[in-house]
Structure formats: structure tokens, C-alpha cells
Amino acid sequence: MSESIKKLEKLISFQEYAPIRIQTLGQFSIWRGSDKIDSKEWGRDKTIQLLQYLISNRRRNAQHKETIMDNLWEDGDDRDFKVALHGIHKVLEPARPSRTEPTYVIRQGVSYQLNLEKIWIDIDMLEKYIIIGNETFGNDFTSAKKAYKLAIAIYQGAYLPNRIYEDWSSEEREKAQLLILSAYISLAEILLEENPLETIRLTQNALAIDPTWEDAYRLQMQAYVAKGNRPQAIKTFQKCELVLDQEYGVDPLPETKKLMREIQEIS
Numbered sequence: 358m359s360e361s362i363k364k365l366e367k368l369i370s371f372q373e374y375a376p377i378r379i380q381t382l383g384q385f386s387i388w389r390g391s392d393k394i395d396s397k398e399w400g401r402d403k404t405i406q407l408l409q410y411l412i413s414n415r416r417r418n419a420q421h422k423e424t425i426m427d428n429l430w431e432d433g434d435d436r437d438f439k440v441a442l443h444g445i446h447k448v449l450e451p452a453r454p455s456r457t458e459p460t461y462v463i464r465q466g467v468s469y470q471l472n473l474e475k476i477w478i479d480i481d482m483l484e485k486y487i488i489i490g491n492e493t494f495g496n497d498f499t500s501a502k503k504a505y506k507l508a509i510a511i512y513q514g515a516y517l518p519n520r521i522y523e524d525w526s527s528e529e530r531e532k533a534q535l536l537i538l539s540a541y542i543s544l545a546e547i548l549l550e551e552n553p554l555e556t557i558r559l560t561q562n563a564l565a566i567d568p569t570w571e572d573a574y575r576l577q578m579q580a581y582v583a584k585g586n587r588p589q590a591i592k593t594f595q596k597c598e599l600v601l602d603q604e605y606g607v608d609p610l611p612e613t614k615k616l617m618r619e620i621q622e623i624s
Contacts, residue, residue: 361493362500362503365486365503365504368486368507369507371482372477372482375475375476376475377449377461377475377476377477379477379478379479380513381478381480381516381517381529382479382511382513382514382515383514383515384513384519385405385517385519389448389451394448398448401441403429403444404440404444406429407429407438407442409517409526410429411425411469411471412478412529413517413525413526413528413529415473415478415481417470418468418470419468419470420470421468422467422468423467425469426438428524428525442462445461446462449462461476479511479513480533482507482508483508483511483512483536483540484532486511487539489501489504490502490505490540490543491539491543494543494547501543501544501547502544502548505540505544509537509541509544512533515530515534516529516532516533517529534566537566538563538567538570538573541559541560541562541573542563542573545560545573546576549579549580549583553581553583554584556579556580557581557584560576561573564577569604571609571613574596574613575612575613578590578616578617578620587623591620591621594609594616594617597609
């Protein structure tokens with residue numbers, strides 16, 4: 358078994374056995390073991406906000422309590438933070454004995470961060486799968502395909518859709534979109550020769566997320582040519598040209614135009 362496959366199997370196992378699993382893509386849901394946590398358990402929305410903020414900043418160093426409050430609540434105070442943090446502990450660890458350290462939110466003085474070794478988070482796994490796919494792309498297509506497919510299976514929609522107007526969530530939302538687009542395109546490229554119909558489907562999914570993603574149009578054109586459907590390949594270019602003009606007032610890239618000329622020259 359290759360090292361890449363071992364990494365993938367370890368991540369798959371973590372998803373199955375992690376004591377806490379969090380979905381942020383498409384909707385916000387949390388499982389404690391095999392039990393999905395009911396939204397009523399959270400009580401105040403500020404409790405959920407605090408957890409979502411910690412998720413969004415999970416890769417940074419532990420954040421000072423004052424920084425967290427400043428970024429979350431214009432009118433928040435120390436009591437709001439304490440109540441929200443207590444709420445997180447109560448929901449994630451309802452049976453934790455009193456006067457014992459929490460497992461899932463690590464405190465360092467007055468700074469806090471999530472314990473990522475104990476919590477499975479979909480957006481975190483999305484990135485890890487794609488990293489493995491990118492590392493093996495070109496030299497181990499079996500591992501790359503598996504990694505990209507696992508990433509695509511995780512993606513259920515935009516990051517924290519109920520927080521789209523919060524500044525603290527925007528960076529992760531943009532990052533998640535770029536990650537999934539890269540996964541669709543990389544897998545579509547790998548499958549171009551062996552399964553052009555799947556390449557077409559994958560590029561269509563990418564364009565549903567970002568209709569201006571030019572890499573997707575080029576791959577789709579190539580896939581249609583591989584299926585012997587030259588007219589549809591030309592229509593794909595025309596759609597690309599129209600969308601780019603409408604959205605940005607620009608022409609397709611030189612490589613896209615070159616591909617179009619090559620398709621037109623096919624007898």
C-alpha cells in the first residue's frame with residue numbers, strides 16, 4: 358500500500374471514529390459520536406457563533422478572548438463570552454466531570470483554539486484530501502483520483518451559508534470555493550481520456566459554482582471533441598466567450614482561443 362493511500366485511509370478512519378464531527382459546507386451540523394446534536398441544545402445564537410468563529414480561525418494560533426469578542430460582537434462583553442464558551446462545553450461534552458479541563462476547546466491563559474486532533478471538520482478534510490490529490494497528481498493517478506473524489510463527496514455547498522454577511526467567515530468561504538473548483542478540474546483532467554463524459558459532468562459542476570472558470574470550459578471542449586461532438590465543443594467556447602464578456606468585459610485567454618481554432622480545423 359502506497360504512503361498516499363495510507364494517509365487517505367487514516368483520514369477516512371478519522372471521519373468514522375472522531376468523537377465530534379462538524380459539517381460547515383452547505384449547512385451547519387454537528388455529531389457527538391453517532392448522534393446528531395439538535396439545534397435546541399445550543400440555546401443562544403452567540404454560542405454557535407463562537408464555535409463557528411473558532412472553526413474559521415482553526416489554523417491560526419490561539420486567539421485572545423478580547424480579539425474574539427471584538428471580531429464577533431459589537432456589543433459583546435466578558436459575560437457573553439463566558440456564557441457562550443460554557444454553552445460549547447456543555448453541548449460537546451455533556452458528561453464532562455466538573456473541574457476537569459475541556460477536551461475540544463483548548464485554553465492557553467485567556468486565548469482559545471479548537472483541538473483539531475479530536476474534532477473532524479469537513480472543510481479541514483476537504484483541504485487535506487485535495488493536498489494529497491495535488492501531491493500525487495502526475496505520478497500516482499489512482500491515489501489522486503481517490504483523493505479528489507473524497508474531497509468532492511465532502512463538499513455539500515458554501516461554507517457556513519448562515520454567516521455569509523460576517524467578515525470573519527468570508528476568507529474560509531472563498532478558500533472552500535477555490536478548493537472544490539480545483540478538485541473538480543484536476544479530477545476532470547485525469548479522467549479526460551478514459552471517461553470524457555465524466556469530465557463533462559465534473560466541469561459542469563465547476564461552472565455551476567463559478568460560471569467564469571475558464572479551465573472548466575477548455576476541459577469541457579476537449580471532452581466533447583473526444584466524444585466526437587465537435588458542434589457542442591464550439592457551443593461551449595461560445596458560452597465561455599459570452600459569460601466572460603458579460604461578467605468582466607474580457608475575451609477568453611489565448612490558450613482557450615487556440616483550442617477553439619484547433620477544433621474548428623478538425624475535418
